[in-house]
Amino acid sequence: MDIELNDAELVRQIGSGNDREAEAELFRRMAPRVRLYGLRHLRDEQAAQDLTQQVLITTLEALRAGRLREPAKLASFVLGACRMTVLDLRRNAQRKERLLEQFGADLLPPVPWSLPHLDHEQLTRCVQNLKERERSVVVMTFYDEQTSADVSRLLGVSDANVRVIRHRAIHQLRECMGVAA
Amino acid sequence: MSCSNPIDAAVLADYWLAALAGPEEEAVELHLLDCDPCGARLGEVMALAEGVRRIARQGSLRMIVSDSFLKRVAEAGLRVREYAPPAGGGVQCTVTAEDDFLIARLAADLSGAKRVDLCLCDERGVEQGRMPDIPVQPAAGNVLYQESITWAKAMPSSTMLARLVAFDEAGGERLLGEYTFNHTRSLPGPGAWPPAA
Numbered sequence: 001m002d003i004e005l006n007d008a009e010l011v012r013q014i015g016s017g018n019d020r021e022a023e024a025e026l027f028r029r030m031a032p033r034v035r036l037y038g039l040r041h042l043r044d045e046q047a048a049q050d051l052t053q054q055v056l057i058t059t060l061e062a063l064r065a066g067r068l069r070e071p072a073k074l075a076s077f078v079l080g081a082c083r084m085t086v087l088d089l090r091r092n093a094q095r096k097e098r099l100l101e102q103f104g105a106d107l108l109p110p111v112p113w114s115l116p117h118l119d120h121e122q123l124t125r126c127v128q129n130l131k132e133r134e135r136s137v138v139v140m141t142f143y144d145e146q147t148s149a150d151v152s153r154l155l156g157v158s159d160a161n162v163r164v165i166r167h168r169a170i171h172q173l174r175e176c177m178g179v180a181a
Numbered sequence: 182m183s184c185s186n187p188i189d190a191a192v193l194a195d196y197w198l199a200a201l202a203g204p205e206e207e208a209v210e211l212h213l214l215d216c217d218p219c220g221a222r223l224g225e226v227m228a229l230a231e232g233v234r235r236i237a238r239q240g241s242l243r244m245i246v247s248d249s250f251l252k253r254v255a256e257a258g259l260r261v262r263e264y265a266p267p268a269g270g271g272v273q274c275t276v277t278a279e280d281d282f283l284i285a286r287l288a289a290d291l292s293g294a295k296r297v298d299l300c301l302c303d304e305r306g307v308e309q310g311r312m313p314d315i316p317v318q319p320a321a322g323n324v325l326y327q328e329s330i331t332w333a334k335a336m337p338s339s340t341m342l343a344r345l346v347a348f349d350e351a352g353g354e355r356l357l358g359e360y361t362f363n364h365t366r367s368l369p370g371p372g373a374w375p376p377a378a
Contacts, residue, residue, distance in 0.1 A: 007215070033214045036223055040197060075214040079207075082214075115228040116221075123232045128242060132315045135244050141198065142233040144253045148200060154247035155316035163200070167191035170229070174190055179225060 011071035014063040026063070027056055030078060037082045042089070051089060055081045118177065126176035134169035137162055184218040193223045197230060240282040240330040245299075245315045247325065254282055265323075268358030275367040276333045283333045285326045287345055289357040291319045294347035297357065299326060304340035338366045 005013065005025070013022040034055045038048030058081045062068055068077050127135060133155065140151050141162075148162040155162070188196075188209060195201050196209045213220050236242060238259065251261055260279055265286035266272040276283055291297065299312040317324055324345060341364065345357040 030214070032217070033220055036213060036220050037210060039227070040199075075211050078214050079210055082210075115231060116225050118228050118232045120232060120235065123229075124236050124241065127233060127236055132245060132312050135242065136246070136316045138233055139237045139242065139244060140247065140250055142230040143237040143250065146249075147198070150249070154249060154318070156318045157316070163195070166194065167189075170191045170194050170226070173229060173233075174225070177229070 007074040008071035011063055011068055011074055014060070015066045015068070015071075018064075023060055026060070030056060030059070034078065034082060037079075038086075041082075041086050047089065051082065051085055054085045054089070058085065122177060123173070126173050129176065130169055130172060133157075134165055134172070137165045138169045138173070141166055184216050186212075187222070188212060188219045190222055190226055193219070193226045194230070197223065197226055238281075240327070241332075242327065243312070243329050243332075244327050245312070245317075245324060246284070246327045247318075251282070251284065251325065264362065266360045266362070268360070271361030271363060273363050273365065275365045276330065277367055278334070280330060280334075283328045283330045285328065285343060285360065285362070287324045287326060287343060287358060287360055288322060289324060289345050291317050291321065291324070291347075291357070294319065294357070295350065296348040297324070298346050298348070299324065300344040300346060302342040302344060304342070306342055308344075333364075334368055336364060336366065339364055 005022075007029075010022055010026055010029075013019050014026060031052050034052045035048050038051035039045070042048055042051060055078060059074075059078055062077065062081075068074065127138065130138065136155060137151055140146055140154060141148075146154075148159040148166070152159045152162045157165070192201070192209065196206060199206075201209060213223065238254075238257070240259070251263075255261055259281040261282040261284055262276055262280040263284040263286055264272045264274045265288065268288050287299075294317065296314050297317050299315050300308050301310045301312075302308050315324065326343065341362045343360045343362065345359075347355045347357050349355065
């Protein structure tokens with residue numbers, strides 16, 4: 001199969017029949033993206049994995065049945081499925097087992113994924129080289145994911161200023177670590 | 182695969198921190214579900230966030246912190262050693278192997294200060310380092326300075342002075358407070374700094 005199919009072509013191919021290769025390609029393409037959504041909203045590796053499986057099952061069900069009327073809007077459909085599934089995951093943990101039995105674990109292998117490696121000694125130097133306000137904002141923000149409003153109260157600056165300081169610091173850290181802004 | 186409209190890393194950090202408004206968050210999510218390069222960049226931002234969190238937990242940064250930061254640290258089971266000398270006063274201090282964070286609570290009247298610097302000096306009062314324009318809460322009445330616990334654990338018995346200075350509109354410098362730390366080493370290791378060559 002041509003793996004360079006765009007999303008719309010992939011949707012049509014899956015909708016046209018029982019094309020396991022096209023379905024596997026959809027999984028390969030979309031699973032890492034859905035996983036990021038899961039990590040962002042669920043903050044848990046295993047929960048993100050569960051979300052990925054369920055969203056892709058929901059998507060495959062819809063595509064097989066031809067329910068996605070505008071194939072070019074696959075991302076919108078998947079985003080909707082992500083949102084519904086996050087709610088569903090919090091309500092119903094047992095649906096997963098039933099669906100896994102129905103679709104088979106071979107189609108839905110765990111997504112190998114890990115955070116990019118960072119040189120922590122270099123990062124320590126980079127953080128220490130930030131200006132005082134930037135260092136405090138970045139550390140307090142990321143240490144326990146405080147909002148701009150929380151940090152602004154702590155540091156006596158406005159919310160907008162905290163955001164500006166954080167943006168500047170992130171760009172500086174990325175530059176210091178040798179990655180593009 | 183390339184992206185014709187890449188999302189800035191700082192915006193991805195906002196997304197990761199749930200700091201975007203609804204429509205902006207939705208636009209970012211739609212883009213991420215269609216764009217692997219931006220997803221990879223989000224992964225880098227997540228790694229950066231995790232790296233900063235890990236470094237913060239080590240207590241090895243010299244920085245200004247807040248009471249709520251210290252509260253979170255303590256809730257995480259980390260041990261905070263804190264000294265609070267009065268302005269113009271001194272304190273006997275040490276660190277042990279069990280300490281995770283070392284904090285100096287520097288009392289000062291910060292009202293009206295437009296810019297505050299923290300100067301770190303040797304026992305003769307000679308400035309060895311300066312943290313310019315530190316973040317302060319004017320109403321707090323103190324500054325929480327985190328010394329690197331790694332450095333403190335390696336430090337021999339010695340005296341250090343800290344000074345808080347404020348700058349007025351015209352750039353004039355005003356001493357807010359001077360604090361003396363008489364550190365006694367309680368860990369095995371060198372008892373004093375090596376003599377100067």
